[in-house]
Amino acid sequence: MAILPQIIGSLSAALARAALAQDCLLCALPSGNSPLCTACAADLPRLPGACCPRCALPTPAGALCGRCLAHPPHYDRTIAAYRYDFPLDKLIMLSNTGIVWRLPLFLVNRWRRLQAT
Ligand SMILES: [Zn+2]
Ligand SMILES: [Zn+2]
Numbered sequence: 224m225a226i227l228p229q230i231i232g233s234l235s236a237a238l239a240r241a242a243l244a245q246d247c248l249l250c251a252l253p254s255g256n257s258p259l260c261t262a263c264a265a266d267l268p269r270l271p272g273a274c275c276p277r278c279a280l281p282t283p284a285g286a287l288c289g290r291c292l293a294h295p296p297h298y299d300r301t302i303a304a305y306r307y308d309f310p311l312d313k314l315i316m317l318s319n320t321g322i323v324w325r326l327p328l329f330l331v332n333r334w335r336r337l338q339a340t
Contacts (some may be wrong), residue, residue, distance in 0.1 A: 248317075248326075249310055258314075258325045264333065268306040279303045304334035 246253055247260035254260040259267075271281045275288035279301040282288045305311050318326040 258329050268308040270306055304337045
């Protein structure tokens with residue numbers, strides 16, 4: 224009778240997927256259990272390769288930017304995968320209100336994936 228736990232496990236996983244299924248926040252197409260569909264996630268505004276290590280603004284060869292040289296911020300480093308630009312700026316504002324509660328985890332996972340490539 225070992226098949227019953229497998230059936231219950233499969234059924235539970237299917238119910239969880241169905242319960243978490245949602246539409247993409249940007250284009251409203253089905254996006255599974257992610258807040259953004261694959262196409263919209265691929266279009267997010269990525270940072271260029273060379274950025275200021277303090278504030279993540281694009282700079283030649285990854286040097287400190289003029290703003291950070293003139294007025295050093297109170298932090299040493301910025302870790303970011305994307306520019307704070309449309310549509311992420313609007314999505315982040317929504318996530319701060321709790322409407323898009325899964326967005327922060329999505330962005331962390333995207334950053335980890337980008338760092339691995
Ligand atoms: Zn989409
Ligand atoms: Zn800077």
